[in-house]
Amino acid sequence: MAGRVFAEAIVAYDKxxxxxxxxxxxxxxxxxxxxxxxxxxxxxxxxxxxDIIRDPDIDPKEALVIKRRIDKSNQDRxxxxxxxxxxxxxxxxDICPKADATINTESPAWAIDRLSILKLKxxxxxLATKRTDTSEETRSQCRQKLAVLLEQDMDLSGAIDTLLKDIEEGRKYMKVYKQMKMYNDPNLNPVLLDKKNK
Known part of the structure; x- marks a missing residue:
């Protein structure tokens, strides 16, 4: 389901x-x-x-505005x-894990997060394989990279399906840790804390 919804979101953005x-x-x-x-x-x-912020000719003030947007976007994400x-x-x-159930290295949602990024890649x-303003060599390299990404997509999608099935059948259990990012917290980021206390 996630892959289908991600595809719909990509089409919506492209419009x-x-x-x-x-x-x-x-x-x-x-x-x-x-x-x-x-x-x-x-x-x-x-x-x-x-992409935009990597323009070498970008106005530094505009770059800072975009950097702030990216920071907020990361927190929203x-x-x-x-x-x-x-x-x-x-x-x-309501699932009761089996006695020998194990935890996964990442939660389902963080695996799905990686899938979302992979779909964008x-x-x-x-699109890069079809550009007319690049060399054939570049397009050929992009086709090779695309083949690897498509293989990753099959592997990651399959791994997510397996993880969810394992949780449903009690072979794996979920344990979620909040990210607790310190740099966004005015009480924990030393620079923000210093400004707050002045």
Missing amino acids: KDDVDAVYENPYPENTIEHDLFRKNLIDNIQWHLE TDLVERIDSYFLTKYS IHNMN
């Missing part, structure tokens, strides 16, 4: 192709599909902001991943 545009989420709020659509949209807009994990925690709350690498 406007504008980091400042408003994008309508076609799914009802408080559904997993709504959160997945929003997740990929956040990633897609940030992807393009990262983290908050949304934790919200998606809450969905899975609720969904599997595939989409943009595919």
Whole structure:
């Protein structure tokens, strides 16, 4: 399901192709599909902001504004991943793990986060294979990279499906740790704390 919703979000972004545009989420709020659509949209807009900020001729003031947007986007992304994990925690709350159940190295939502980024890599690498303003050598390299990304997509999608099935059947259990990013907290970031105390 996540892959399908991510594909829909990518198409929605491409129709406007504008980091400042408003994008309508076609799914009802408080559904997993709504959160997945929003997740990929956040990633897609940030992807393009990262392109823009790398312009060597960018005005430093504009670059700072974009950097602040990227920082906020990263926090929004983290908050949304934790919200998606809450969905899975609720969904599997009645599952009783087996005595020998193990924990995964990452939660379902963080794996889905990686899948969202991977879908964007595939989409943009595919576009790069069709550009007419690059050399055939560059396009050939992009085709090779695209093949690897598509293989990664199959592997990661399969691994996510396996993880969810293992949780459903009690072979794995979920344990979620909040990110607790310190640099966004005015009480923990030393620079912000110093300014606050002056």
